[in-house]
Amino acid sequence: MLARICATRQGIRRLVGLGVTVLALAPQPATGRQLAATSTPAALEEAIRLAGDEKAARRFLEAYVLQTRAGWGHGPLLGSISTPFARVVQAALTARKQGNAFAIADVTPELMAPELHVIVLSQQPTYDESTMATVRSVFLAQHGAPAGRPPSRTEQLTKAYQSRYGIASDRPTIVAVFSLDALTPDAEVRVVFDRTVRGATALSGCGHCAVPLDTRKLR
Numbered sequence: 001m002l003a004r005i006c007a008t009r010q011g012i013r014r015l016v017g018l019g020v021t022v023l024a025l026a027p028q029p030a031t032g033r034q035l036a037a038t039s040t041p042a043a044l045e046e047a048i049r050l051a052g053d054e055k056a057a058r059r060f061l062e063a064y065v066l067q068t069r070a071g072w073g074h075g076p077l078l079g080s081i082s083t084p085f086a087r088v089v090q091a092a093l094t095a096r097k098q099g100n101a102f103a104i105a106d107v108t109p110e111l112m113a114p115e116l117h118v119i120v121l122s123q124q125p126t127y128d129e130s131t132m133a134t135v136r137s138v139f140l141a142q143h144g145a146p147a148g149r150p151p152s153r154t155e156q157l158t159k160a161y162q163s164r165y166g167i168a169s170d171r172p173t174i175v176a177v178f179s180l181d182a183l184t185p186d187a188e189v190r191v192v193f194d195r196t197v198r199g200a201t202a203l204s205g206c207g208h209c210a211v212p213l214d215t216r217k218l219r
Contacts, residue, residue: 029185029215036114036180039084043219044104047085051092051102061086063217066118066189068209073201078191078209079119079173083180084112085219087165094166114180116140118189119157122172123197126205133197138176139190140183143212148190151176188212 051057064086068075082090088111095102118140122132139148157173189211196207 030183030218031185031215032114032116032180032183035083035085035183035218039112039114041104043085044088044107047088047219048092048102048104051089051096054093054097057089057093060089060219063214066120066211068199068204068206068211073199073204075199075204075206075209075211076123076197077121078123078189078211079121080167081119081189081213082117082165083218084114087111087117090165090167094164097166115152116178116180116183118151118176118178119167120174120176120191121169123193125193126196126198126202128195132171133193133195134172135174136192136194138174138192140178141188141190141210142184143186143188149178149182151178153177183213183215183218185215186212187215 050060061080064081064083066078066080088107091106091111092102095106118138120135120138122134125131125133138151138154140151141148153176155175155177157167157169157175161167161175162169191209191211193207193209196205197209199205
């Protein structure tokens, strides 16, 4: 009996130790400061190498797509976000597709600015399809918080921005810029439109759209 008890206790200790190991190895949510701290020459080289494999780069950038994924259907495809690392990947990928070389010397201060860019497209409304639904405001908030943080500035998406990062948009689009410090592990992007916009199903549309960010997948 004593031997069984000891064996059971050893088994429990092994399971607890295994659980701790699994938790330690699991991807941990990142904050904006952590993301800014990784903007090193080694990280830039990694971003440029990643852009050399288009399929891998596209898979990586899927984590930056701004769209809710609920059980009743996907919400509207609002746009995308970008961090300094992601912008280097986008710029290098775009340069290569245009037949141009891209190296660390091509990384500009604009690319590495400690900013989170939120690119939001005008949307097809659920009703009154004669005009597009436009963005009223964009916020970065903690999940469950009553209020969010406004961007430090908001710009119209320009042809130069599209060309730089390989973004294609044939509709009015804005770029809301936040300090990277504002990004927290439980952050979400909140976008308010002037009317309800269409999702994949009737139940997945929204006028006040909130998209949680999986910061474990951001660089």
